Amino acid sequence: MRILITADLHYDIARSREPTEALARRAIETGGDCLVLVGDSAGRAIGPLRACLRLFADFSGRKLLVPGNHCLWCNPDEDSLDRYERILPAAAWEEGFAVLDHEPVVCDGVGLVGSVGWYDYSLRDHSLDIPLPFYEAKVSPGAAARLDEHDDLFDAHRHTLTDRHLTFGARWMDGVHVRLPFTDEQFVDLLAHKLARQLADVSARSDRVVALLHHLPFERLVPDSRPERLAFAAAYMGARRFGEVLLACDKLTHVYCGHSHWPARRRIGGVKVVNIGSTYTHKHLEVLDLVAGRCESVRASTARSQPETAPRG
Ligand SMILES: [Fe+2]
Numbered sequence: 001m002r003i004l005i006t007a008d009l010h011y012d013i014a015r016s017r018e019p020t021e022a023l024a025r026r027a028i029e030t031g032g033d034c035l036v037l038v039g040d041s042a043g044r045a046i047g048p049l050r051a052c053l054r055l056f057a058d059f060s061g062r063k064l065l066v067p068g069n070h071c072l073w074c075n076p077d078e079d080s081l082d083r084y085e086r087i088l089p090a091a092a093w094e095e096g097f098a099v100l101d102h103e104p105v106v107c108d109g110v111g112l113v114g115s116v117g118w119y120d121y122s123l124r125d126h127s128l129d130i131p132l133p134f135y136e137a138k139v140s141p142g143a144a145a146r147l148d149e150h151d152d153l154f155d156a157h158r159h160t161l162t163d164r165h166l167t168f169g170a171r172w173m174d175g176v177h178v179r180l181p182f183t184d185e186q187f188v189d190l191l192a193h194k195l196a197r198q199l200a201d202v203s204a205r206s207d208r209v210v211a212l213l214h215h216l217p218f219e220r221l222v223p224d225s226r227p228e229r230l231a232f233a234a235a236y237m238g239a240r241r242f243g244e245v246l247l248a249c250d251k252l253t254h255v256y257c258g259h260s261h262w263p264a265r266r267r268i269g270g271v272k273v274v275n276i277g278s279t280y281t282h283k284h285l286e287v288l289d290l291v292a293g294r295c296e297s298v299r300a301s302t303a304r305s306q307p308e309t310a311p312r313g
Protein backbone atom coordinates (compact mmCIF):
# COMPACT_ATOMS: atom_id res chain seq x y z
CA MET A 1 0.00 0.00 0.00
CA ARG A 2 1.66 3.18 -1.18
CA ILE A 3 0.19 6.60 -0.47
CA LEU A 4 1.54 9.75 -2.12
CA ILE A 5 0.93 12.97 -0.25
CA THR A 6 1.56 16.60 -1.08
CA ALA A 7 0.15 19.96 -0.03
CA ASP A 8 0.09 23.67 -0.82
CA LEU A 9 0.44 23.41 -4.58
CA HIS A 10 -1.14 26.89 -5.00
CA TYR A 11 -1.55 26.35 -8.73
CA ASP A 12 -3.33 29.71 -9.07
CA ILE A 13 -0.07 31.51 -8.24
CA ALA A 14 2.35 31.99 -11.15
CA ARG A 15 5.55 30.96 -9.36
CA SER A 16 3.91 27.76 -8.12
CA ARG A 17 2.93 26.47 -11.55
CA GLU A 18 6.19 25.04 -12.83
CA PRO A 19 7.12 23.31 -9.56
CA THR A 20 3.59 21.90 -9.29
CA GLU A 21 3.80 20.51 -12.81
CA ALA A 22 7.19 18.95 -11.95
CA LEU A 23 5.69 17.44 -8.81
CA ALA A 24 2.73 16.01 -10.73
CA ARG A 25 5.08 14.34 -13.21
CA ARG A 26 7.05 12.91 -10.29
CA ALA A 27 3.90 11.58 -8.64
CA ILE A 28 2.72 9.87 -11.81
CA GLU A 29 6.18 8.35 -12.37
CA THR A 30 6.36 7.14 -8.76
CA GLY A 31 2.85 5.66 -8.82
CA GLY A 32 0.84 4.45 -5.86
CA ASP A 33 -2.49 3.21 -4.58
CA CYS A 34 -3.66 6.64 -3.40
CA LEU A 35 -2.72 10.26 -3.95
CA VAL A 36 -3.81 12.91 -1.46
CA LEU A 37 -3.51 16.68 -2.00
CA VAL A 38 -3.66 18.15 1.50
CA GLY A 39 -5.03 21.62 0.90
CA ASP A 40 -4.36 24.92 -0.85
CA SER A 41 -4.25 23.28 -4.28
CA ALA A 42 -5.50 26.63 -5.65
CA GLY A 43 -7.49 29.65 -4.51
CA ARG A 44 -10.76 31.43 -5.16
CA ALA A 45 -11.08 30.67 -8.89
CA ILE A 46 -12.24 27.13 -9.64
CA GLY A 47 -10.50 27.02 -13.06
CA PRO A 48 -6.94 26.78 -11.66
CA LEU A 49 -8.10 24.15 -9.15
CA ARG A 50 -9.47 22.01 -11.95
CA ALA A 51 -6.30 22.57 -14.00
CA CYS A 52 -4.23 21.50 -10.98
CA LEU A 53 -6.25 18.31 -10.48
CA ARG A 54 -6.03 17.57 -14.19
CA LEU A 55 -2.20 17.45 -13.94
CA PHE A 56 -2.71 14.15 -12.09
CA ALA A 57 -5.08 12.65 -14.70
CA ASP A 58 -2.58 9.87 -15.52
CA PHE A 59 -2.11 8.84 -11.89
CA SER A 60 -3.65 5.38 -11.86
CA GLY A 61 -4.50 5.10 -8.14
CA ARG A 62 -7.30 6.63 -6.13
CA LYS A 63 -7.22 10.44 -6.02
CA LEU A 64 -8.26 12.32 -2.90
CA LEU A 65 -8.49 15.99 -2.06
CA VAL A 66 -8.46 17.80 1.27
CA PRO A 67 -9.33 21.50 0.91
CA GLY A 68 -7.18 24.22 2.45
CA ASN A 69 -8.16 27.66 3.69
CA HIS A 70 -7.30 29.14 0.29
CA CYS A 71 -9.74 26.69 -1.31
CA LEU A 72 -12.48 28.26 0.85
CA TRP A 73 -11.76 31.78 -0.40
CA CYS A 74 -14.87 32.87 -2.23
CA ASN A 75 -16.40 35.63 -4.33
CA PRO A 76 -18.54 38.31 -2.62
CA ASP A 77 -21.78 36.56 -3.54
CA GLU A 78 -20.59 33.14 -2.34
CA ASP A 79 -20.35 31.33 0.98
CA SER A 80 -17.29 29.35 2.08
CA LEU A 81 -19.39 26.61 3.68
CA ASP A 82 -21.17 26.06 0.37
CA ARG A 83 -17.80 25.86 -1.34
CA TYR A 84 -16.63 23.31 1.20
CA GLU A 85 -19.71 21.12 1.13
CA ARG A 86 -20.94 21.40 -2.44
CA ILE A 87 -18.85 23.38 -4.95
CA LEU A 88 -15.42 21.83 -4.26
CA PRO A 89 -16.65 18.21 -4.10
CA ALA A 90 -18.52 18.67 -7.39
CA ALA A 91 -15.51 20.18 -9.19
CA ALA A 92 -13.16 17.57 -7.70
CA TRP A 93 -15.47 14.74 -8.73
CA GLU A 94 -15.46 15.92 -12.33
CA GLU A 95 -11.65 15.78 -12.30
CA GLY A 96 -11.50 12.27 -10.81
CA PHE A 97 -10.92 13.28 -7.16
CA ALA A 98 -13.06 12.70 -4.07
CA VAL A 99 -12.98 15.14 -1.14
CA LEU A 100 -11.67 13.06 1.75
CA ASP A 101 -13.33 15.30 4.36
CA HIS A 102 -16.72 14.08 3.21
CA GLU A 103 -15.84 10.50 2.21
CA PRO A 104 -13.33 8.66 4.42
CA VAL A 105 -11.70 5.72 2.68
CA VAL A 106 -10.63 2.22 3.72
CA CYS A 107 -8.17 0.64 1.31
CA ASP A 108 -6.21 -2.59 1.92
CA GLY A 109 -6.89 -2.39 5.64
CA VAL A 110 -5.73 1.24 5.88
CA GLY A 111 -8.25 3.91 6.86
CA LEU A 112 -7.77 7.43 5.49
CA VAL A 113 -9.54 10.39 7.07
CA GLY A 114 -9.17 14.03 6.11
CA SER A 115 -10.15 17.48 7.22
CA VAL A 116 -9.46 21.03 6.16
CA GLY A 117 -8.88 21.59 9.90
CA TRP A 118 -9.15 25.21 11.00
CA TYR A 119 -7.96 27.58 13.72
CA ASP A 120 -9.39 28.78 16.97
CA TYR A 121 -6.37 30.93 18.01
CA SER A 122 -5.32 28.24 20.54
CA LEU A 123 -1.90 28.12 18.83
CA ARG A 124 -1.37 31.87 19.05
CA ASP A 125 1.79 33.27 20.57
CA HIS A 126 0.49 34.24 24.01
CA SER A 127 3.65 36.20 24.77
CA LEU A 128 2.49 38.88 22.30
CA ASP A 129 -0.47 39.66 24.57
CA ILE A 130 -2.53 40.97 21.65
CA PRO A 131 -6.22 41.32 22.62
CA LEU A 132 -8.38 38.50 21.24
CA PRO A 133 -10.69 40.76 19.14
CA PHE A 134 -7.74 41.48 16.82
CA TYR A 135 -7.34 37.75 16.18
CA GLU A 136 -11.06 37.39 15.58
CA ALA A 137 -10.94 40.26 13.07
CA LYS A 138 -7.79 38.68 11.53
CA VAL A 139 -5.97 41.97 11.65
CA SER A 140 -2.98 42.84 13.83
CA PRO A 141 -2.96 46.09 15.85
CA GLY A 142 -0.53 47.80 13.45
CA ALA A 143 -2.73 46.92 10.46
CA ALA A 144 -5.92 47.97 12.27
CA ALA A 145 -4.29 51.37 12.92
CA ARG A 146 -3.98 52.06 9.20
CA LEU A 147 -7.15 50.41 7.83
CA ASP A 148 -10.28 52.59 7.97
CA GLU A 149 -12.63 49.60 8.21
CA HIS A 150 -11.02 48.63 11.52
CA ASP A 151 -11.22 52.07 13.15
CA ASP A 152 -13.78 50.89 15.72
CA LEU A 153 -11.68 47.88 16.72
CA PHE A 154 -8.57 50.03 17.05
CA ASP A 155 -10.32 52.76 19.01
CA ALA A 156 -11.86 50.24 21.42
CA HIS A 157 -8.42 48.91 22.38
CA ARG A 158 -6.21 51.93 21.79
CA HIS A 159 -5.62 52.45 25.53
CA THR A 160 -4.28 48.92 26.04
CA LEU A 161 -1.99 48.76 23.01
CA THR A 162 1.76 49.17 23.38
CA ASP A 163 4.37 50.33 20.87
CA ARG A 164 5.34 46.70 20.41
CA HIS A 165 1.75 45.74 19.54
CA LEU A 166 1.81 48.37 16.81
CA THR A 167 4.90 46.84 15.22
CA PHE A 168 2.73 43.93 14.09
CA GLY A 169 1.34 45.09 10.76
CA ALA A 170 0.07 41.89 9.19
CA ARG A 171 -3.45 40.75 8.49
CA TRP A 172 -4.67 37.23 7.79
CA MET A 173 -6.39 37.37 4.43
CA ASP A 174 -8.98 34.70 5.30
CA GLY A 175 -10.60 37.68 7.06
CA VAL A 176 -11.30 39.21 3.67
CA HIS A 177 -11.89 36.14 1.51
CA VAL A 178 -13.52 33.52 3.75
CA ARG A 179 -17.21 33.90 4.67
CA LEU A 180 -18.58 31.32 7.10
CA PRO A 181 -21.97 31.43 8.83
CA PHE A 182 -20.30 30.94 12.23
CA THR A 183 -17.19 31.83 14.21
CA ASP A 184 -13.80 30.17 13.74
CA GLU A 185 -14.23 28.40 17.09
CA GLN A 186 -17.61 27.04 16.02
CA PHE A 187 -16.14 25.84 12.72
CA VAL A 188 -13.36 24.03 14.62
CA ASP A 189 -15.99 22.43 16.85
CA LEU A 190 -18.04 21.25 13.88
CA LEU A 191 -14.99 19.86 12.06
CA ALA A 192 -13.56 18.21 15.18
CA HIS A 193 -16.82 16.35 15.82
CA LYS A 194 -16.94 15.26 12.20
CA LEU A 195 -13.33 14.04 12.33
CA ALA A 196 -14.00 12.12 15.56
CA ARG A 197 -16.99 10.37 13.96
CA GLN A 198 -14.95 9.46 10.89
CA LEU A 199 -12.04 8.14 12.96
CA ALA A 200 -14.44 5.90 14.88
CA ASP A 201 -16.01 4.71 11.64
CA VAL A 202 -12.78 3.83 9.80
CA SER A 203 -11.11 2.42 12.92
CA ALA A 204 -13.82 -0.20 13.12
CA ARG A 205 -13.06 -1.25 9.54
CA SER A 206 -9.28 -1.02 9.30
CA ASP A 207 -6.01 -2.14 10.90
CA ARG A 208 -4.42 1.31 10.96
CA VAL A 209 -5.49 4.87 10.27
CA VAL A 210 -3.71 7.72 8.46
CA ALA A 211 -5.07 11.26 8.94
CA LEU A 212 -4.53 14.19 6.58
CA LEU A 213 -5.37 17.72 7.74
CA HIS A 214 -4.52 20.97 6.04
CA HIS A 215 -4.11 23.01 9.25
CA LEU A 216 -1.77 22.02 12.07
CA PRO A 217 -3.24 19.80 14.78
CA PHE A 218 -0.31 20.12 17.19
CA GLU A 219 1.46 23.10 18.70
CA ARG A 220 4.80 21.35 18.20
CA LEU A 221 4.41 21.88 14.45
CA VAL A 222 4.13 25.66 14.68
CA PRO A 223 7.36 27.13 13.30
CA ASP A 224 9.31 28.58 16.20
CA SER A 225 12.18 30.17 14.31
CA ARG A 226 10.00 32.51 12.26
CA PRO A 227 10.75 36.22 11.94
CA GLU A 228 8.91 38.21 14.61
CA ARG A 229 6.79 40.02 12.02
CA LEU A 230 5.10 36.64 11.37
CA ALA A 231 4.34 35.89 15.01
CA PHE A 232 0.77 37.18 14.70
CA ALA A 233 0.06 34.48 12.08
CA ALA A 234 0.71 31.63 14.54
CA ALA A 235 -2.92 32.06 15.66
CA TYR A 236 -4.09 30.86 12.26
CA MET A 237 -1.89 27.78 11.99
CA GLY A 238 -4.40 25.37 13.47
CA ALA A 239 -6.07 24.18 16.65
CA ARG A 240 -5.08 21.94 19.56
CA ARG A 241 -8.53 20.42 19.48
CA PHE A 242 -7.73 18.40 16.35
CA GLY A 243 -4.64 16.94 18.00
CA GLU A 244 -6.74 15.77 20.94
CA VAL A 245 -9.27 14.14 18.62
CA LEU A 246 -6.52 12.43 16.60
CA LEU A 247 -4.60 11.06 19.59
CA ALA A 248 -7.80 9.51 20.97
CA CYS A 249 -7.75 7.09 18.01
CA ASP A 250 -5.63 4.09 18.99
CA LYS A 251 -5.22 2.88 15.41
CA LEU A 252 -3.75 6.16 14.20
CA THR A 253 -0.16 5.75 12.99
CA HIS A 254 0.50 8.76 10.72
CA VAL A 255 -0.69 12.36 10.43
CA TYR A 256 0.13 14.66 7.51
CA CYS A 257 -0.56 18.37 7.25
CA GLY A 258 0.54 21.45 5.29
CA HIS A 259 -0.49 25.11 5.54
CA SER A 260 2.53 26.53 7.41
CA HIS A 261 4.83 26.09 4.38
CA TRP A 262 7.35 24.88 6.94
CA PRO A 263 8.54 21.25 6.92
CA ALA A 264 8.50 19.29 10.16
CA ARG A 265 8.74 15.68 11.29
CA ARG A 266 7.74 14.81 14.82
CA ARG A 267 6.69 11.81 16.86
CA ILE A 268 3.76 12.78 19.07
CA GLY A 269 2.02 10.27 21.32
CA GLY A 270 3.50 7.41 19.30
CA VAL A 271 2.18 8.86 16.02
CA LYS A 272 4.44 9.95 13.19
CA VAL A 273 3.49 13.52 12.27
CA VAL A 274 4.75 15.16 9.08
CA ASN A 275 4.26 18.67 7.81
CA ILE A 276 4.79 18.47 4.05
CA GLY A 277 6.35 21.94 4.02
CA SER A 278 5.74 22.90 0.39
CA THR A 279 6.30 26.59 -0.29
CA TYR A 280 5.15 28.65 -3.28
CA THR A 281 8.30 27.71 -5.17
CA HIS A 282 9.36 24.35 -3.73
CA LYS A 283 6.93 21.45 -3.66
CA HIS A 284 7.40 18.26 -1.71
CA LEU A 285 6.05 14.81 -2.31
CA GLU A 286 5.83 12.43 0.62
CA VAL A 287 5.71 8.71 -0.09
CA LEU A 288 4.19 6.51 2.62
CA ASP A 289 4.94 2.90 1.81
CA LEU A 290 3.09 0.81 4.35
CA VAL A 291 4.07 -2.57 2.95
CA ALA A 292 7.74 -1.84 3.43
CA GLY A 293 6.93 -0.22 6.78
CA ARG A 294 8.83 2.91 5.97
CA CYS A 295 8.02 6.53 5.28
CA GLU A 296 10.27 8.42 2.94
CA SER A 297 10.19 11.91 1.55
CA VAL A 298 10.99 12.71 -2.06
CA ARG A 299 11.56 16.30 -3.12
CA ALA A 300 10.34 17.37 -6.54
CA SER A 301 13.08 19.54 -8.01
CA THR A 302 12.30 23.21 -8.41
CA ALA A 303 15.48 25.13 -9.11
CA ARG A 304 14.27 28.62 -8.52
CA SER A 305 15.08 31.28 -6.01
CA GLN A 306 15.58 30.69 -2.29
CA PRO A 307 12.79 28.71 -0.67
CA GLU A 308 10.14 30.86 0.96
CA THR A 309 9.48 29.92 4.53
CA ALA A 310 6.35 31.77 5.44
CA PRO A 311 2.69 31.26 4.67
CA ARG A 312 0.59 34.19 3.58
CA GLY A 313 -2.94 34.34 4.86
FE1 LIG B 1 -0.64 27.28 1.61
Ligand SMILES: [Fe+2]
Binds near residue numbers: 258260
Ligand atom coordinates in the same frame (compact mmCIF):
# COMPACT_ATOMS: atom_id res chain seq x y z
FE1 LIG C 1 -3.27 27.12 4.03
